[in-house]
Amino acid sequence: MPRSRPVSRAAADPVGELVDRLERAVVASPRRRAELAREIEGDLREAVADRVVAGAAEPAAAAAVVAEFGDPRAIAAELSRALLAAHGRRFAPLAALAAVALLAAWFAGMTSLAAVPGFGVPVEAGWMLRVSRALDVAGPFVAAAALAGWVALRRADSLAALVAVAALQLAFAVALVAGAIAMVGAVAVPPAGVGLLVALVALTLTLGGALAAAAAALLVRWGAVRLAPRRALG
Structure with missing residues (x-):
């Protein structure tokens, strides 16, 4: 049979x-x-x-x-871009708030540490002061760029604006996290300031690490969208 x-x-x-x-x-x-x-x-x-x-x-x-x-390829690519833009509209304002929070925490934390008797940055670690000043200038710019990107996303679903915001936030967060780690090893803090330093570093590692991870994930997803729809479609 x-x-x-x-x-x-x-x-x-x-x-x-x-x-x-x-x-x-x-x-x-x-x-x-x-x-x-x-x-x-x-x-x-x-x-x-x-x-x-x-x-x-x-x-x-x-x-x-x-x-x-x-065409499934064209539709999949269009849907991927639309979903990424929607994700970006949520990411941009939260990223701006995170940048402002980190900047405020560093300003308040370093101002308080500088007032602790005996605290000082060694001459060989003077680069940290230059980096700190640069971040003081870059922080507001990064937050403003995130808000501008959010507006662009809401009005035109601009993925270029989203990528720019994510890249800026990633660089800013990585710089802060690296600076916090470097400060722990390079700066001698009097006992009265240890708790403040620990709190500042912990906040930076937590919030800065989360911001960096979110920005990096968004950039990776954007790369995948750019490559789509090269996935196997059967």
């Missing part, structure tokens, strides 16, 4: 195959991709059902709906 040949999923369910392709190609978190896939699949199956009610055979209706949907 001849064995029957397996029916491909594309032939059996073109809607399901299309949704699987999109879900694999869209650049987003696994949960967001799954949510998006469910939304699109629901719309497509509703369109198929409408055609069947109108008298079309279900296989022909499904094939027609898939054909009218468009």
